[in-house]
Amino acid sequence: MRSLPPFPDLRSFLSWLEARGELARIAEPVSLRHEMTAVELACLRRGGPALRFDNPQGARIPVIANLFGTRARVAAGLGLEPDKIVEFGEFLAALRSPPPVEGMRDAMSRWPMLRAALRMRQRFLRHGPVQEAGLSDLDALPVQTPWPNDGGPLITWPVVLTRPEDSRAGDLTRYNLGVYRAQVLAPDRLILRWLAHRGGAAHHRSWERAGKAMPVAIALGTDPALLLAAALPLPETVSELGFSGVLRGARTELVAAKTVPLMVPARAEAIIEGWIHPGETAPEGPFGDHTGYYNAVEPFPVMRVSRITCREAPLYLSTVTGRPPDEPSVIGEVFNDLALPVIRTQIPEITDLWLPPAACSYRMAVVAIDKRYPGQARRVMMALWGMLPQFSYTKMIVVVDRDIDVRSWDDIVWAISTRMDPARDTVLLDRTPMDYLDFASPLEGLAGKLGLDATTKIGAEISREWGRVMHLDPQHEARAEALLATVLP
Incomplete structure (x- = not known):
């Protein structure tokens, strides 16, 4: 290889x-x-x-x-x-x-x-x-x-x-x-x-x-x-x-x-x-x-x-450490991709995972899953926080469906805005381990954690009909690209 x-x-x-x-x-x-x-x-x-x-x-x-x-x-x-x-x-x-x-x-x-x-x-x-x-x-x-x-x-x-x-x-x-x-x-x-x-x-x-x-x-x-x-x-x-x-x-x-x-x-x-x-x-x-x-x-x-x-x-x-982007955050992005297959051996429903560099490379995670049953997003949150030591300092996890690009803020915000109810889909934990360098923590080394379930709701999670996502026919999209290629520089 x-x-x-x-x-x-x-x-x-x-x-x-x-x-x-x-x-x-x-x-x-x-x-x-x-x-x-x-x-x-x-x-x-x-x-x-x-x-x-x-x-x-x-x-x-x-x-x-x-x-x-x-x-x-x-x-x-x-x-x-x-x-x-x-x-x-x-x-x-x-x-x-x-x-x-x-x-x-x-x-x-x-x-x-x-x-x-x-x-x-x-x-x-x-x-x-x-x-x-x-x-x-x-x-x-x-x-x-x-x-x-x-x-x-x-x-x-x-x-x-x-x-x-x-x-x-x-x-x-x-x-x-x-x-x-x-x-x-x-x-x-x-x-x-x-x-x-x-x-x-x-x-x-x-x-x-x-x-x-x-x-x-x-x-x-x-x-x-x-x-x-x-x-x-x-x-x-x-x-x-x-x-x-x-x-x-x-x-x-x-x-x-x-x-x-x-x-x-x-x-x-x-x-x-x-x-x-x-x-x-x-x-x-x-x-x-x-x-x-x-x-x-x-x-x-x-x-x-x-x-x-x-x-x-x-x-x-030598190197310099500071607010991202810096050299450690670039290394962290690659390590994110290296770690994903290992993570999937323990939590196989995860299809993709992103640790945004702007979130200090570990304090927030966006996770895409192949959702099959009610409550699965919450189970994945708990598994990440509890099973994998590298996520013990991750204070926010956003779980989305596999059709969402976890590296696209536009996709993430759309999922949060249309697939999450703040009262129903928020998981809030208190007094969990946290990096003592996190000055926002109320206690040194202890802080809360937030989970957002931004997945499509199924089964017992929802009592109303769920909306259908809009998609164009792929053939029409290809035709549009071909037509525009002849008239646009």
Whole structure:
């Protein structure tokens, strides 16, 4: 299914983009404080290319930005053409829950899936390109301060590697890879902001309970498959390190870190190694976030940097998070399409689902279903909120029929206006889990949820005759297009 060659590192992906006119170099000096943010967002909103800033002011290392600023580049990072995203999502769903094998012929047809599973194994190197050179401290990195009221420089594309206290460095299936905010506090100090439900935070609690310092490694500028695997909401039982091999189409190469007991990506641009000591925190923020607001200042763990290794002439990968559209919201749209087949394995009546980027990519969902019985729309709402953890922070779900385009606001509003009665078709829940970054919530971490049943009412749902939708004859529509093509430019 993979139609593009494997990209073993960030550089190979950039070379591929540049050959296709998808990488622009900016030679003029650009300030890391706020100005670079403006350039990145202006380029993204034009559907522009990935950017390479060759002269970031005050730094010698070039900055790469807007890497995944279009759906096509996110797909390319997965090794796919854009029209293969849904098919790849179906493949991932089958890999996650394979159907039973029926005979030898069926077993042989599964070979691509078996080969993908084998690629989830890692390859270990004695020496890796990421350890060719080193940096003196964090000040050598061209770290952006993205927004005017931010609390300081912020590393925005760190792949943070952790493991629980009762594991060893070689227990790779127990590693967690997460993309967490990392504030530069001093030349040898970082603040890692991970929320309590994230894997890194769970590992941190295990080390704190044991009263031990926790080893941490931060990979900067990894290959696109590892970046996307770290960002995907994978099940806890799936290793991001292994899963990246499926995405990449080649096994993940790892090398032992120099000063901490962890294995790290051998072809990253740089690795920040260090330790988090029990009870050591510092106030993090404020920083502009995906909601379009600044976060409050809160205490989070401090990482003491023990070493920074890097490639010769390293590159620094950065991004900007803000009110959509931004790079994370573009990635989220593709992940939406990848996740749909997995969701349908659990709720098969769902025919399509859209998480509008403007709704912070997860706070609202529009769901189309193949409706067959009364109350089905409400059952689907409850299933999404209750069965799938990724929807626990979705505070509004609109359910529509399969004839509605869930990505068309005109279709959605028409369905709400003509197929929903506010008194009968509204589901309202109170005191449910919510992202504490939602300032509209009456209580931190607890808020209501709203469901709108905008489907055609059937059976016991309605006591009057339902209207008939108006449609033209398709032959007449085709005739109209042919006639107009002869008279209109």
